Amino acid sequence: MIKPTATDHARTILHLVSLIPYGCVVSYGQVADLAGLPGRARLVGHTLRRHDTEQLPWHRVVAANGRLSLPKGSHALIEQRQRLLSEGITFKGDAISGLCVAMTLHQWQPDLGAILMLFEG
DNA sequence: ATGCTGACTACTG
DNA sequence: CCAGTAGCCAGCA
Secondary structure (H helix, E strand, C coil): CCCCCHHHHHHHHHHHHHCCCCCCCEEHHHHHHHCCCCCCHHHHHHHHHHCCCCCCCHHHEECCCCECCCCCCCHHHHHHHHHHHHCCCCEECCEECHHHHHHHHHHHHHHHHHHHHHHHC
16 A cells, blocks of 8 residues: 555645535535545645645635634635625625535535545545 | 644534 | 634645
């Protein structure tokens, strides 16, 4: 068994993020889990920060508590919020509303099987 | 090598 | 709901 390198992990993470459907959100931790990296949510955030992501729906990745964990005052934070709003995601204060999170999880789950097969087959 | 930082999270009080 | 804490670990100085 060859130990995956950091680059492999980054590639897997970026691919998973690219698969998040329009109007859906997932947490950093979920992406990490799907990438086979449980407990490594920070790696997901780190990866998104390092690669700049013109073609990637990075804005659909949020903190597990439904808030946006980008640096306060950053341009990226403004943009993320705006993009989510434009996709129909609703906010309650600083956090995505609970109903919305549940809906997005429901939409995400059906794709899990295909995604996992993609990475394990 | 070592120490710090951070787009994380779960747990506790 | 908020603050502190303990794990997490890839970059960077």
